[in-house]
Amino acid sequence: MTSECIECSLHPSKPAHFQCNECSSAFCSECIVQRQDFQNGQMETNYICPFCNIPADPVGVGNLLEPFWTRMPKFFTYPLQTTPLILAVVLSLLAIIFPHSLIVWLICFIVSTKYAYAILTHTAQGRLTPPSASTELFNSDVSQVFKQYVIFALFFFIFSLLFGWIGIICGGLFALVSFLMMPGMLMMLVTTNSILVAINPFVVIPVISRIGGRYFLMLVFLILLPAGPAALLYYVPAALPAVITLFLTALLKHYYTFISYNLMGYVLLQYHEEIGYDVDYDDFIESTQPGKKKKKITPEQARLHHIDILIKGGRHEAALEMVREELSDNREDVKDDVTLSEKYYDLLKVCQKRQGIIKHGPEHLRLLISSNNKLKAIKVYEELAADKEIIIPIESGLAVGKWLYKRGDYKRARVCFTRCIKENPKHAKLPEAYYPIIRLFNEHFNNPAQARKIGKGVLRTYPKHPLAEKVQQYLKTIG
Numbered sequence: 001m002t003s004e005c006i007e008c009s010l011h012p013s014k015p016a017h018f019q020c021n022e023c024s025s026a027f028c029s030e031c032i033v034q035r036q037d038f039q040n041g042q043m044e045t046n047y048i049c050p051f052c053n054i055p056a057d058p059v060g061v062g063n064l065l066e067p068f069w070t071r072m073p074k075f076f077t078y079p080l081q082t083t084p085l086i087l088a089v090v091l092s093l094l095a096i097i098f099p100h101s102l103i104v105w106l107i108c109f110i111v112s113t114k115y116a117y118a119i120l121t122h123t124a125q126g127r128l129t130p131p132s133a134s135t136e137l138f139n140s141d142v143s144q145v146f147k148q149y150v151i152f153a154l155f156f157f158i159f160s161l162l163f164g165w166i167g168i169i170c171g172g173l174f175a176l177v178s179f180l181m182m183p184g185m186l187m188m189l190v191t192t193n194s195i196l197v198a199i200n201p202f203v204v205i206p207v208i209s210r211i212g213g214r215y216f217l218m219l220v221f222l223i224l225l226p227a228g229p230a231a232l233l234y235y236v237p238a239a240l241p242a243v244i245t246l247f248l249t250a251l252l253k254h255y256y257t258f259i260s261y262n263l264m265g266y267v268l269l270q271y272h273e274e275i276g277y278d279v280d281y282d283d284f285i286e287s288t289q290p291g292k293k294k295k296k297i298t299p300e301q302a303r304l305h306h307i308d309i310l311i312k313g314g315r316h317e318a319a320l321e322m323v324r325e326e327l328s329d330n331r332e333d334v335k336d337d338v339t340l341s342e343k344y345y346d347l348l349k350v351c352q353k354r355q356g357i358i359k360h361g362p363e364h365l366r367l368l369i370s371s372n373n374k375l376k377a378i379k380v381y382e383e384l385a386a387d388k389e390i391i392i393p394i395e396s397g398l399a400v401g402k403w404l405y406k407r408g409d410y411k412r413a414r415v416c417f418t419r420c421i422k423e424n425p426k427h428a429k430l431p432e433a434y435y436p437i438i439r440l441f442n443e444h445f446n447n448p449a450q451a452r453k454i455g456k457g458v459l460r461t462y463p464k465h466p467l468a469e470k471v472q473q474y475l476k477t478i479g
């Protein structure tokens with residue numbers, strides 16, 4: 001991540017992948033909402049700002065990368081991976097086996113150049129592992145690769161003209177400026193595939209200035225990188241056979257070429273927005289995080305995720321509206337969905353929608369009870385019971401009362417059963433509330449007289465209820 005990293009509006013430590021043009025909120029890969037739409041004859045994923053419900057723009061993958069100046073060790077080890085290493089060794093061996101063969105030299109040159117260029121484009125596309133030799137080397141178009149040599153030759157030609165005609169100072173100055181601009185020109189060549197654009201100072205200089213001081217930092221690295229190998233070579237004992245020195249020189253040359261093209265590719269990737277180079281977000285994610293391949297999510301899952309993000313972002317009214325829509329569809333799969341019901345209930349509370357709670361609260365309680373969610377059911381019951389206008393079905397009241405009773409929460413159990421009785425006078429199920437109340441008065445509230453009184457009342461009113469017999473037997477134990 002660069003120092004100017006844009007962070008997710010909901011996760012202040014995560015780099016953002018998308019940003020909304022409308023509300024300027026930024027979202028990480030977890031917080032963006034994905035929507036599958038049928039476009040151009042195939043399903044395509046659109047990335048939607050959860051707040052504005054419109055497509056958001058990728059921030060640019062530069063936002064997701066560690067800056068090139070902190071990953072120097074990785075540039076050094078890049079050519080040591082299988083393909084570039086084997087290639088460098090084989091090419092160096094060929095160089096010493098056929099030291100005077102022009103054909104071998106030319107083939108080596110072409111292969112090495114193609115591979116280095118493949119490293120550059122491959123890295124610039126966000127693929128941070130080396131390209132495989134087979135596909136990149138022998139199937140792709142060669143002309144693109146040799147365009148860079150056209151540029152090198154052109155500059156060398158101008159340099160020799162200036163050097164020969166005007167003098168060493170003029171030639172030297174031109175060489176220096178060309179050297180400074182060369183990586184920028186190569187990047188423009190990759191980006192536009194046009195020599196004319198790549199050598200146009202009116203294109204290259206603005207691009208360099210957009211990268212800013214970091215561009216010159218890259219140049220410093222490009223200069224310093226060969227210093228190590230060169231120093232190594234300097235210390236190779238003179239007594240070593242010439243053939244080994246030759247081999248090492250060739251090997252280090254390839255090593256350095258691969259590193260520098262990898263570095264340039266990475267800088268192009270990191271600054272692709274500034275340079276104007278397109279990096280496809282989906283390809284980038286797939287190539288950098290193969291394990292995290294885009295999960296296929298159903299439209300229902302996407303909507304639930306959208307609701308969660310709205311809640312996380314504090315957009316409760318909007319979330320409430322979405323949940324309401326989900327539930328109003330009357331779909332079988334959401335009808336008994338406790339999670340969705342809970343979201344709706346909590347949002348109604350947060351948004352202080354009393355009418356909504358009066359309507360949805362009892363239904364939510366019923367779902368909690370049928371899914372045996374005791375603690376939550378008790379809590380919701382008491383919240384609902386505090387509002388006199390809310391009608392709680394007697395079945396729900398009885399269920400909660402029995403749970404409280406079983407937990408030994410006798411006072412709250414009594415309050416619950418009493419409400420059942422008051423709310424549903426003469427209801428056929430009331431003995432289920434009276435029986436535990438009789439026991440509570442006798443066993444826990446030290447009031448057998450009251451227990452007896454209620455018991456007699458139950459026997460009078462509900463003589464045929466299955467619990468009547470139990471009440472009668474219990475009254476006998478009170479005496």
Ligand SMILES: [Zn+2]
Nearest residue numbers: 020023049052
């Ligand atoms: Zn937005």
Ligand SMILES: [Zn+2]
Nearest residue numbers: 008011028031
């Ligand atoms: Zn996030």
